[in-house]
Amino acid sequence: MRFDLVSDVHQDIGWRGRPLGTGECDTLVLPGDVGNRVGVTAGVVAALAGKYRDVVFVDGNHEFYSSSGALDRTRDLLADAFPVNVHYLDRGGLFRVGDTAFAGANGWYHFQAPRGGSFGAQSGWWSGRSNDARLVFPGGDPRQALDRWEESKRTLFRQLETARDDPAVEHVVVLTHSVPHPGGLVDGYEPASSGAFYNGLFDEAKDAGGELLDKVRVWCFGHTHHPAFFRDRSLGRDIWFVANPRGYGHERHNPRRNRTIAVDVEGPGY
């Protein structure tokens, strides 16, 4: 099975209404940061849902920039606005197409990025410097983000258990908005800032045992606006990690910006 992938569409940051270039697969995977306002995200996702049979979505931090801390209310508004062929994984459901299941959640942050220094250094950077600490979690208490990280972890692990126990599922694709694997973190920024990018959920799932990752082939993510494509072999087979962010209109990190890429669950190559 192949699907199109793009994250961080950021329609309202420098794209002036220019539509996203779409691909040829039936399914589009959108790992968050479509827009800063409910109306923008809902409008872009609805337009894309008109071009694809299925759209698989998890929210990003930017989806909540206009929500004044009322995250659940924003999720309700998005879910109500989305057409029926949009599958909003943060709301708890696994989505299956044939023998492939999509599992996912935003991911948020746990402030334990491997090269980011202490928990205090990483959560302190986030509280003082990140827009999330003003706009998404007013007051900037890192425990608010940590609570959401815990929620994402529960949501994702529940879905992975469902996929593991379903004999009809052979392949699992995971989506998170924030970065699940140290290989997706980018050098050249302040080390403590990596805590505001990283969710550590790949290692968490490995540590949880229970064969949660047995069927996982590909893990898509965003939040970083740098594209990524690498594999992890620590479980004795390949698990691919792929990011294809459009980013802000003025950014030039991704040579394929404004395009989706096609990813094959049985050995991505594009």
Ligand SMILES: [Fe+2]
């Ligand atoms: Fe983004």
Ligand SMILES: [Fe+2]
């Ligand atoms: Fe983001």
